[in-house]
Structure formats: structure tokens, C-alpha cells
Amino acid sequence: MSTTASGVEAAAKPEAPAGLARRIWHNYVLRRVLRSLFVIWVVTTAMFFMLRLLPGNPVDTFIAQQIRGGSTYESAAATAANLFTFDPETPLIQQYFDYLWALLHGDLGNSLDPGTTVMEQIAASLPWTIFSVGYALLIAIGLGLLLGLVMAYRRGGFLDHSISMVGSTLHAIPNYLFAIIVVVFGGVQLGLFNVSETRGTHTAGVEPGFNFTFIADAFYHASIPVTVYVLTTFGTWALVMKASTITTLEEDYVTVARARGLSGRRIGTQYVGRNAVLPMVAQIATQGGFVFGSAIFVELILKYDGVSAELYAAVNDRDYATVQGILLIMTIVIVFANLLAEIVNSMLDPRIRESESGAVG
Amino acid sequence: MPVLSVRDLRIGYRSGGRLVEAVRGVDFDLYPNEALALVGESGSGKSTLGLGLLRLLPRTGQITGGEVRYRAPGGDQVEATDYDVLSLEGTRLRRFRWSEAAMVFQGAMNAFNPVLRIGEQFADTMRAHAPEGRLGREDIRERAGDCLRSVRLEPGQVLGSYPHELSGGMRQRALIALAMVLEPRVLILDEPTTALDLLTQRAIVDMLQELRAERGFAMIFISHDLALASELADRVATMYAGRIIESGTADDLFREPRHPYTAGLIGAVPTVHGGALEPVSIPGAPPDLARLPAGCSFASRCSYAVDECRTTDPGLLMVTDRPAGETSHEAACLRWEAVRMPAMALQDEEAGK
Ligand SMILES: Nc1ncnc2c1ncn2[C@@H]1O[C@H](COP(=O)(O)OP(=O)(O)OP(=O)(O)O)[C@@H](O)[C@H]1O
Ligand SMILES: [Mg+2]
Numbered sequence: 055m056s057t058t059a060s061g062v063e064a065a066a067k068p069e070a071p072a073g074l075a076r077r078i079w080h081n082y083v084l085r086r087v088l089r090s091l092f093v094i095w096v097v098t099t100a101m102f103f104m105l106r107l108l109p110g111n112p113v114d115t116f117i118a119q120q121i122r123g124g125s126t127y128e129s130a131a132a133t134a135a136n137l138f139t140f141d142p143e144t145p146l147i148q149q150y151f152d153y154l155w156a157l158l159h160g161d162l163g164n165s166l167d168p169g170t171t172v173m174e175q176i177a178a179s180l181p182w183t184i185f186s187v188g189y190a191l192l193i194a195i196g197l198g199l200l201l202g203l204v205m206a207y208r209r210g211g212f213l214d215h216s217i218s219m220v221g222s223t224l225h226a227i228p229n230y231l232f233a234i235i236v237v238v239f240g241g242v243q244l245g246l247f248n249v250s251e252t253r254g255t256h257t258a259g260v261e262p263g264f265n266f267t268f269i270a271d272a273f274y275h276a277s278i279p280v281t282v283y284v285l286t287t288f289g290t291w292a293l294v295m296k297a298s299t300i301t302t303l304e305e306d307y308v309t310v311a312r313a314r315g316l317s318g319r320r321i322g323t324q325y326v327g328r329n330a331v332l333p334m335v336a337q338i339a340t341q342g343g344f345v346f347g348s349a350i351f352v353e354l355i356l357k358y359d360g361v362s363a364e365l366y367a368a369v370n371d372r373d374y375a376t377v378q379g380i381l382l383i384m385t386i387v388i389v390f391a392n393l394l395a396e397i398v399n400s401m402l403d404p405r406i407r408e409s410e411s412g413a414v415g
Numbered sequence: 416m417p418v419l420s421v422r423d424l425r426i427g428y429r430s431g432g433r434l435v436e437a438v439r440g441v442d443f444d445l446y447p448n449e450a451l452a453l454v455g456e457s458g459s460g461k462s463t464l465g466l467g468l469l470r471l472l473p474r475t476g477q478i479t480g481g482e483v484r485y486r487a488p489g490g491d492q493v494e495a496t497d498y499d500v501l502s503l504e505g506t507r508l509r510r511f512r513w514s515e516a517a518m519v520f521q522g523a524m525n526a527f528n529p530v531l532r533i534g535e536q537f538a539d540t541m542r543a544h545a546p547e548g549r550l551g552r553e554d555i556r557e558r559a560g561d562c563l564r565s566v567r568l569e570p571g572q573v574l575g576s577y578p579h580e581l582s583g584g585m586r587q588r589a590l591i592a593l594a595m596v597l598e599p600r601v602l603i604l605d606e607p608t609t610a611l612d613l614l615t616q617r618a619i620v621d622m623l624q625e626l627r628a629e630r631g632f633a634m635i636f637i638s639h640d641l642a643l644a645s646e647l648a649d650r651v652a653t654m655y656a657g658r659i660i661e662s663g664t665a666d667d668l669f670r671e672p673r674h675p676y677t678a679g680l681i682g683a684v685p686t687v688h689g690g691a692l693e694p695v696s697i698p699g700a701p702p703d704l705a706r707l708p709a710g711c712s713f714a715s716r717c718s719y720a721v722d723e724c725r726t727t728d729p730g731l732l733m734v735t736d737r738p739a740g741e742t743s744h745e746a747a748c749l750r751w752e753a754v755r756m757p758a759m760a761l762q763d764e765e766a767g768k
Binding site for chain 1: 509514517518520539540544577590593
């Protein structure tokens, strides 16, 4: 590739920035973090330019609306600038950097609601969605993995058949539809739970804080959406885990582990379970992101005031800054969920860490 | 007294609602410190037999009959043991495995759990067999290190490694070391060197010889390489279509095979011919186990076969004057007296011309 002379020259130089950059590149976790940040940057940039440049973009539409409503272009543009936190006079590229700079400071602009920032609105609503979806995913995945493992061990048995049937039926129903079914049949017709009582994220009078009453109340209110998420997803986890476990059970090292006289529990967890989960981690991340995205409909139907209520209101009010902010934050949450999955994967599987760090030697 | 006595062992695989026997009534005795080689073509049931001895058959496999008697003499502290492995269940079976009889698997490049360090896999094996599961870290390191050194591996390096960080040969050595860590009295090796290059193969075979001399365990060495087997083993048993059709000392079998199949296998050992390796193979293919012919199952491929062979299955016949036991020689062939090595047969032919 390079001539001997330059090669010697390069080697003679101390291992300055290039060496450090290479080390970072070869660190599995750092590399993933950098990639995630890159994805977020791309999404941010795309959203920014879509909002300003595309024909029929919200800014132009807003100004046109205002003009139709009787205001002059100048005043309409001024309102728009205020709303979208940008000045039409400054060059686009400058606006872009201003936007990024503000973003880095957690400033997503102002909401249409007078006196509130987008960030405040998101901070009030998003944690509820993350709480309910995250809690549901934990239960669904835990339950699914465990059931899948048992189904694989006792395949052809009663448990295997019944969970396969129930799981695939529930999986076929979209979760918002299932939410309607739960409310109409479970809540209203059968009276299994009190529809009006569980509305919202917590009871009005209860003071948010780290105390038992509030936490118990929060779990109580989240129980219906959580049930919906769990019931619509655990079957899929179980079926995928079952398939993965069956493959793992055929592996030589499982037979050898049995030959070694290890206890069934040790083999089930460290030999079968752990290896069976590996190919599923990436899937868990994408499916988890999907549940998070589709939570919007479920929350609306169940009147759970998570980020979806906020998003829904913002779309209705054409509160673009808020819509943009929420989409951006949701993207970030999903990207970080994926990042987390990859890190977990590398912790579970030593081969992943090495294959990347040792690839170029 | 044999450490392992196998009597009329039968093992079948379920397929399409039928049970096809892959091991059809095997008898043999394995004496302490003895090396027994099991040889035979692919599909003759060697691995099935090995797995059956440890009760490790896959889900479709099933032991349908027989007895596997395991005996260990008592000492000052321990009682003498004498039980049928096929009757063991639960914890007793779990403890029999590896601490009494360990096995190195065929093509087991994948024998170690990829997500655990080698050291952890030594530790969990030893803990699984320690009374009440308790064993000090130092104890584990010391005993594991001891075994690794005896297969010429560096414990400091290997114990902290993940399986994929070791070469195939190193992994196989590590597995052999792991097999010895509980000092089993029986070690089953199912083609332990097939996946390795010739040099590594040789090194491992030499090492096995040394280990056996040093540690004194009985060994069942499964191979389709008769030359390798006769070099390593005291006794050799030839398997064909799920049965042992000849057994005797390595010398007897290699010099004076009394079953045409064994003679054919010796002929099939690659010989240097015109600079190239050229195996002289046995014509025909092994019979379908689901549709075995009456009489001798080798008859259709046998040049010695007479009409009687196609109707009578002779069973193992004593072909030597020596008494039954470690030095007996048996062959399941009606025409054993006529059997000649291929090379000898050729000479006879030429002499007759
Ligand atoms: N899991 C299984 N299910 C069904 N049949 C099997 C299974 N394993 C082996 N068999 C059958 O049992 C017979 C003996 O197989 P086995 O693996 O014991 O032979 P082998 O002598 O070890 O051969 P090789 O030299 O190729 O290892 C073969 O006919 C094979 O098709
Ligand atoms: Mg085999």
C-alpha cells in the first residue's frame, strides 16, 4: 500500500490522535455509542430540513394559513418565527446550527400553549409512556423467555400446545384493537375493572413523589395498558424463544454438559437459556421499539395520559414544534433502547466483543 | 474383574413411528486400565453405543434392553460399587456421569459453552460433583491446572480464555483435561482426533497413551481407523450393523483377522501405492438397519459367503484356544477358518496359478 519511507515515517511518529481514534473505533461499546449518536443526528437533521424546505412544509403552511386568516405576510412570518423559534431572515444553514445548538441545551422550542416549552410538555408526559411500556416489556419478555424455555423442554406437551395457540392468537390481534376489546368487554360489560377509576396516569389528588401511595397508584393506573402490551406480545417472545431453545438444545456443548453431570438448573440457565437468548436480543430491541411506537394508539383508547395524548393534541392544534420534539425524543429513546440491547448482547456473548475489537490487528 | 460389563445392549432410534435398532445386542467387558478400541464403518453404531453407555442418547434414541454393569472396588473409606447403569436415575445418574465415566465426543469442536470461560466450565463440573456442591477456588484452580498441564496446556492462559480463543487442537486437549479432572475410571473417546490435522492427531494419541500409563483409567477408543486403534488399544472390537462381529487382542485382530469384514477393514487402511494414498475398500454398502437380511448381515458383501451364511446368524464364536477373558479372540463368522488377509489371499492366488 504505502511506500516503505512513509511507512517508517508514520511508525516513527508517536501514537498521536490517529492511534486514539483507532482505539475508540475498536472499543465495542464506544463504537455503538458513536453510531447511535450519528443516527440521532441524521434523524434530527432530516426533520429539521423537512420542516423548512419541503413544499407544503409546516412553516409555509402556517404562514399561508395566517395570511388567509387576514394577517399580513410580515406578521404571519413573525408569529411563525416565534413559534418555530427561527428567524426567516437568517440563512438556513445558520438556523440549522442554532437549532442544533439549542437542542444540545435541551431546548426544543416553545409550545403553542402559552408559556410552556416543548421540553416541559415532554417531561410531563413521556416518563409515563416509558414507565408503562418499559414495565410491560420487562414482564412480557421475562414471561415469554421463561415460557419459551419450558415449551422447548417439554415440547409436544400440554403447556406447549396451549401457549402456542393462545400466544399466536393474541399476537394476531393489533394491540389497539385488543385495548378496545379489553375496555368494552373486560371493563364495561364484565366489570373486571373500573374503567373510569383507572383512567389517566395517576389519581388527581395523589401527590407525585417517592412514597408508597403514589407508586401504588401509578402501578394501578398503568395496569390496564400494561396488561394489553403484555398479552399482545408475550406469545411472540415465547414462540421465538422456543425455536431458539430447540436449536440450542441440539448443540454439542449441551450434551457435553449433561455428560459432565451438571445439574439440570445449571444447564437450563447457563448453557441452554443464555445461548438461546443471544440471537433474540436484537429482535427484542426492534420489537420493543415497535411496542413503544404503537403505544400511541393504546394510550389514546385507554385514556392513559402518556406522550401519545400530548402528540395527539399537538397534531390537532398543529403545534409543530411539539410534534417535532416528541418524534425526536421518541427516536432517541428507541435508538438508545437498541444501543442498550447491543451492549447487553456483548456482555452475554464474548465472541461479539472480540470479533470486532480483534478484527484488524 | 471388569470395570464395565455390557450384556446384550440394544439401542434403537424412533423414526416414522418405528423403532430401528442401531445397536443390536452388544456384549463386551472392559477391564481396569485396559484400552478397548471400537472400530467399524460409518453408521455401524459406535457412537450410539458410546452415548448409550452414559445414557446420553438424543430424544429419538432409546435403550431397549440389556445391562451395563459398573463395578468399582471398595477402599478403606469407600464402599465397593456394583450397579447397572441402566437402572440409575436422577442424582445418582448425574453423579455417575463424568466422575465414574467421562466421554470426549466425536467432532466436539463445539464441546465447550461459548459464553463461559474454560475455567468456569472446569469449576462448574467440579462443583456439580463435590459433596454439597462446595469446593474452594484454590482447590479448583489447582486440580484443573494439574490436568491442563498433563495435556501440555498452560493453565494460566487456558483457564481465563473463552473457547473461541483456543485452536481446535487446544480445545480438544482442554476437553480431555476436563474429562480427567474427576479421575473417572472409564474414559470413552469417540473419534477424538478426526477433526484435527495429522500432527495434532499424533500428538494427542501419544498424549493419551502417556495419560493412561500415568493415571490408570480404562479407555474405550472409538475410531474408524484400524491402524490407529491397534496402536493405541490392548483389545479391538469390530462393529458392523450394530453388532460386535469380532473382538480380540490388537495383535490377533491385526495379524490374524477371523472375520472377513475385519480383514477388509485392514485392507481399507490407506497404503502408499505409486506415491498416492489408495484405500482398498470393501465392496458394497452396509445394510439398511430397518430391513436387515436373515442370516449374517455381512453376507451380501462377503466373498467367503456360502448358502448357510444367508440363513444362519452364527453369533460370536471362539476362534482361539486361549480361555475366555482379556486375551480371548472371537468372531461372528461360520467360515472363520478360511478367512485370510487381502494381501495373503492375493499371495495364495498367485501361488495357485
Ligand atoms: N439421532 C438419530 N436419530 C436416528 N437415527 C440415528 C441417530 N443417530 C444415529 N442414527 C442411526 O444409527 C446408526 C448408527 O449411527 P452412529 O452415529 O452410532 O454410527 P457411527 O458408527 O458412530 O458412525 P460414524 O463413524 O459416522 O460416527 C446409523 O444408521 C444412523 O443413521
Ligand atoms: Mg460416530
